[in-house]
Amino acid sequence: MSESTLSLSQLEQKQDFVRRHVGPQEAEITQMLESIGAESLEQLIEQTVPAGIRLPEPLKLGESQTETEALANLKAIAQKNQIFRANIGMGYSDTITPNVILRNVMENPGWYTAYTPYQPEIAQGRLEALLNFQQMTIDLTGLPLASASLLDEGTAAAEAMALAKRVSKNKKSNLFFMADDVHPQTIDVVKTRAEMFGFEIKVGKADEVADLDVFGALLQYPGTTGEVRDLTSLIEAVQSKKGIVAVAADIMSLVMLKSPGEMGADVVLGNAQRFGVPMGYGGPHAAFFATRDKFKRSLPGRIIGVSKDTRGRPALRMALQTREQHIRREKANSNICTAQVLLANMASFYAVYHGPDGLKTIANRIHRMTSILAAGLKDKGVELLHNSFFDTLTVKVADKDATIKAAQANQVNLRADLDGMVGVSLDETTTRADLNTLFNIFLGDDHGLDIDALDAKVAGESVVADELLRTSEILTHEVFNKYHSETEMLRYIKSLEDKDLALNHSMISLGSCTMKLNATAEMIPVTWPEFGKLHPFCPVEQAQGYHEMINELADMLVEITGYDNLSMQPNSGAQGEYAGLIAIQRYHESRGEGHRNICLIPSSAHGTNPASAQMANLKVVVVDCDKDGNVDLADLKAKAEEMAENLSCAMVTYPSTHGVYEQGIKEICDIVHEHGGQVYMDGANLNAQVGLTTPGFIGGDVSHLNLHKTFCIPHGGGGPGMGPIGVKSHLAPFLPNHPVVTVPGTGENNGAVSAAPWGSASILPISYMYIKMMGGEGLKRASEAAILNANYVANRLSGHYPVLYRGQNNRVAHECIIDLRQLKDASGVAEIDVAKRLNDYGFHSPTMSFPVAGTLMIEPTESESKFELDRFCEAMIHIREEIGKVERGDWDSEDNPLHNAPHTLADIVDDNWERSYSRELAAYPVETVKRNKFWPTVNRIDDVYGDRNLMCSCPSIDTYRD
Ligand SMILES: *Cc1c(COP(=O)(O)O)cnc(C)c1O
Numbered sequence: 033m034s035e036s037t038l039s040l041s042q043l044e045q046k047q048d049f050v051r052r053h054v055g056p057q058e059a060e061i062t063q064m065l066e067s068i069g070a071e072s073l074e075q076l077i078e079q080t081v082p083a084g085i086r087l088p089e090p091l092k093l094g095e096s097q098t099e100t101e102a103l104a105n106l107k108a109i110a111q112k113n114q115i116f117r118a119n120i121g122m123g124y125s126d127t128i129t130p131n132v133i134l135r136n137v138m139e140n141p142g143w144y145t146a147y148t149p150y151q152p153e154i155a156q157g158r159l160e161a162l163l164n165f166q167q168m169t170i171d172l173t174g175l176p177l178a179s180a181s182l183l184d185e186g187t188a189a190a191e192a193m194a195l196a197k198r199v200s201k202n203k204k205s206n207l208f209f210m211a212d213d214v215h216p217q218t219i220d221v222v223k224t225r226a227e228m229f230g231f232e233i234k235v236g237k238a239d240e241v242a243d244l245d246v247f248g249a250l251l252q253y254p255g256t257t258g259e260v261r262d263l264t265s266l267i268e269a270v271q272s273k274k275g276i277v278a279v280a281a282d283i284m285s286l287v288m289l290k291s292p293g294e295m296g297a298d299v300v301l302g303n304a305q306r307f308g309v310p311m312g313y314g315g316p317h318a319a320f321f322a323t324r325d326k327f328k329r330s331l332p333g334r335i336i337g338v339s340k341d342t343r344g345r346p347a348l349r350m351a352l353q354t355r356e357q358h359i360r361r362e363k364a365n366s367n368i369c370t371a372q373v374l375l376a377n378m379a380s381f382y383a384v385y386h387g388p389d390g391l392k393t394i395a396n397r398i399h400r401m402t403s404i405l406a407a408g409l410k411d412k413g414v415e416l417l418h419n420s421f422f423d424t425l426t427v428k429v430a431d432k433d434a435t436i437k438a439a440q441a442n443q444v445n446l447r448a449d450l451d452g453m454v455g456v457s458l459d460e461t462t463t464r465a466d467l468n469t470l471f472n473i474f475l476g477d478d479h480g481l482d483i484d485a486l487d488a489k490v491a492g493e494s495v496v497a498d499e500l501l502r503t504s505e506i507l508t509h510e511v512f513n514k515y516h517s518e519t520e521m522l523r524y525i526k527s528l529e530d531k532d533l534a535l536n537h538s539m540i541s542l543g544s545c546t547m548k549l550n551a552t553a554e555m556i557p558v559t560w561p562e563f564g565k566l567h568p569f570c571p572v573e574q575a576q577g578y579h580e581m582i583n584e585l586a587d588m589l590v591e592i593t594g595y596d597n598l599s600m601q602p603n604s605g606a607q608g609e610y611a612g613l614i615a616i617q618r619y620h621e622s623r624g625e626g627h628r629n630i631c632l633i634p635s636s637a638h639g640t641n642p643a644s645a646q647m648a649n650l651k652v653v654v655v656d657c658d659k660d661g662n663v664d665l666a667d668l669k670a671k672a673e674e675m676a677e678n679l680s681c682a683m684v685t686y687p688s689t690h691g692v693y694e695q696g697i698k699e700i701c702d703i704v705h706e707h708g709g710q711v712y713m714d715g716a717n718l719n720a721q722v723g724l725t726t727p728g729f730i731g732g733d734v735s736h737l738n739l740h741k742t743f744c745i746p747h748g749g750g751g752p753g754m755g756p757i758g759v760k761s762h763l764a765p766f767l768p769n770h771p772v773v774t775v776p777g778t779g780e781n782n783g784a785v786s787a788a789p790w791g792s793a794s795i796l797p798i799s800y801m802y803i804k805m806m807g808g809e810g811l812k813r814a815s816e817a818a819i820l821n822a823n824y825v826a827n828r829l830s831g832h833y834p835v836l837y838r839g840q841n842n843r844v845a846h847e848c849i850i851d852l853r854q855l856k857d858a859s860g861v862a863e864i865d866v867a868k869r870l871n872d873y874g875f876h877s878p879t880m881s882f883p884v885a886g887t888l889m890i891e892p893t894e895s896e897s898k899f900e901l902d903r904f905c906e907a908m909i910h911i912r913e914e915i916g917k918v919e920r921g922d923w924d925s926e927d928n929p930l931h932n933a934p935h936t937l938a939d940i941v942d943d944n945w946e947r948s949y950s951r952e953l954a955a956y957p958v959e960t961v962k963r964n965k966f967w968p969t970v971n972r973i974d975d976v977y978g979d980r981n982l983m984c985s986c987p988s989i990d991t992y993r994d
Pocket residue numbers: 368369370544545604605606607638640641685689714716717738753755
């Protein structure tokens with residue numbers, strides 16, 4: 033049919049975004065269906081998804097919008113946000129994202145589409161950027177060991193409390209102290225955590241801690257109202273009684289001030305946002321966390337360490353993973369999985385670009401402006417709460433409301449939650465004109481103050497005591513002193529990007545991770561100033577655009593999940609689990625059943641499930657799985673019955689972590705409900721449900737949705753993410769609230785689980801755009817295509833590798849597991865050899881050894897075309913042939929390309945190539961690789977060496993010399 037015979041609406045339909053998002057085009061879909069023996073997509077879905085859980089009606093989400101339409105509509109909404117000067121402080125400051133970082137990192141798919149660096153040989157770029165982040169944290173905090181980012185300052189403080197409890201030698205105390213000049217949202221997040229753990233909390237004047245018997249204490253530096261004071265003696269007092277002291281610190285002030293580490297703190301944490309990451313109405317930003325070397329096994333989150341590769345060269349990897357949830361499960365230090373890698377990288381690049389001198393200039397300029405403001409106000413008789421400050425003044429005012437109003441009339445937001453006072457915080461974007469506006473606000477337009485005259489007056493005289501000024505060097509490592517011209521910086525960023533395999537190179541078939549398209553149109557709004565420049569605690573009236581977008585997104589997600597309410601607060605899937613379990617516990621309590629404390633979790637569950645249950649103080653009881661990978665119903669029934677008295681909930685994943693639609697899911701829900709328990713349905717695998725079924729319909733009471741999996745937020749190389757939770761109405765009163773900005777529709781006194789009321793609000797436009805551009809039909813089509821792709825891959829590979837689990841009609845859901853255990857027994861070739869050999873073919877490995885050791889779990893997602901799936905399958909089949917050669921003894925068990933994978937250029941150009949196979953076979957195992965070769969930059973990395981010789985800071989240059 034020629035185009036001219038089509039109707040206008042047919043022509044329009046052909047321009048649909050859905051066709052761009054879904055990889056296989058019509059003709060390919062037909063071929064793929066044929067190859068798996070299904071007549072149509074509808075028939076495939078009927079064969080795959082149990083009839084009992086199919087939605088009777090299509091999703092009511094409207095028609096799909098084109099990219100142009102959706103962007104224009106969202107722009108109109110965004111423009112309802114009002115951008116005022118954000119002088120609120122409280123842990124968030126406006127910042128200038130260097131453009132070279134904005135365009136080449138934040139807006140660059142080479143950085144934002146990568147996954148957590150579980151395969152370090154193809155991730156050395158972001159591992160280096162994260163190591164820089166750790167080095168920067170170490171230098172600024174004055175403590176020797178740092179992690180590679182946590183979710184926000186509030187949760188980092190809660191992690192510090194948990195660490196204190198683990199390591200404190202004061203075993204008899206159950207009391208954790210927080211100074212009353214800690215940011216209010218931090219206090220609230222810590223309180224929520226303490227309540228679950230059953231810790232006592234005391235909030236009081238910082239000095240009170242000296243007289244208390246605590247296992248730990250949290251202080252803020254500078255205080256939330258701006259005061260800079262010496263904490264040394266307080267820290268000593270707590271430590272003399274075996275308590276642990278954590279200090280939440282402002283990262284910019286640390287450039288100029290003596291570090292809390294030098295004052296003796298055991299932990300220093302904070303928000304790295306103002307190092308070039310937009311405020312974004314609350315996030316995402318990276319929290320930093322540093323502690324003493326002796327607490328390394330207790331550190332929460334990811335740590336990057338230096339190890340060596342098989343050529344003996346330094347190589348980076350994630351260290352000490354045995355502390356983490358995916359290995360230690362309910363005994364893990366924390367439930368952190370997705371963190372804030374992209375934002376940590378941006379902050380570290382900010383430090384690299386500015387270097388120590390540039391940062392000192394920025395910090396000193398901010399401080400000078402604040403000193404000028406203070407001097408001007410004092411000249412005119414205005415009283416300040418503190419006389420020693422860095423960038424924040426707390427100003428006593430006669431009429432607070434009038435001052436706040438006067439500020440708003442000048443498009444300025446001041447801190448408004450203090451009695452009879454307002455707070456004003458300056459930042460690197462503050463100009464002389466802004467200073468003048470602030471004088472006008474406090475003193476009226478005819479103040480007659482002259483900024484230069486004030487400057488001359490304050491220059492040389494410090495409001496900070498000499499002993500509180502930094503004398504130690506920062507950022508002396510070469511990386512922070514080399515890339516200060518834009519050309520050099522551009523090339524440094526690019527050189528790191530080139531070391532990493534991201535979605536802009538090839539498919540990343542990580543099972544359970546849903547590495548689908550992150551469309552450019554979805555990403556564009558994230559860096560609009562209308563979304564980036566809002567402070568999370570600005571008046572709600574100024575954030576109308578945000579609230580319209582958030583509410584509409586929440587409504588759409590409610591429709592997609594079959595729940596009644598939604599909380600946008602949790603910043604990751606694991607945080608969603610934690611928030612959902614809290615809601616469950618509060619619900620039980622409200623019914624006088626607060627004693628319920630058993631959480632049933634199948635052995636196949638994701639590690640975050642048991643780790644989150646532990647954080648909610650639940651006792652984990654493991655339920656067996658049967659030989660098909662399904663939850664063993666008899667075991668579940670027996671345990672639910674036996675523990676009915678104390679059953680809190682069961683956590684189940686659907687489709688199961690094995691990639692199968694379990695037939696027994698409704699029965700599982702019924703059994704748990706019959707015994708008084710609630711069903712937590714892990715929604716990370718929602719990509720196989722959207723438009724086909726819903727967790728609410730199946731019988732869940734609460735689920736988290738990983739917006740960074742199913743709803744297109746990119747993984748950022750290990751974060752950001754968003755893990756909102758959907759709940760049935762009976763749990764809605766127990767969703768998190770916030771102490772500074774009230775979240776409508778939930779209980780008044782509910783504590784917060786994140787520092788910001790709507791979590792990482794600035795990445796929600798991504799999911800919003802996705803749903804708008806797909807529409808109800810398009811979303812269903814995406815789920816169907818995801819299932820088609822997985823079945824196509826399972827089918828193509830099944831002649832070569834056993835496919836471990838299948839559901840009804842021999843179909844898999846949206847992912848499939850191939851079993852390498854028999855091959856390993858026969859050939860000695862292990863799953864890790866296959867994973868690394870895939871790098872030589874230009875691919876990232878599928879998920880290794882989860883949920884079953886010795887297997888690979890492949891999730892192709894709907895976004896991969898048949899062309900790409902075929903390339904991947906051919907690589908896998910070719911590797912199977914290679915394994916055969918080892919198996920038959922044609923190849924030596926060690927001197928073979930699998931054992932030695934991945935191969936680097938250094939191998940290929942080595943004058944002493946003495947392998948029994950050719951260089952060509954090593955690097956170009958199949959013809960198609962030649963066209964687009966990806967070179968891993970290091971050889972296989974020695975994990976054991978790295979953990980034994982832990983080194984988490986930048987190595988000296990000498991290490992890189994041969
Ligand atoms: C990814 C995932 C999680 C954890 O989500 P994060 O955002 O990484 O914390 C939990 N459960 C399952 C099944 C997952 O795949």
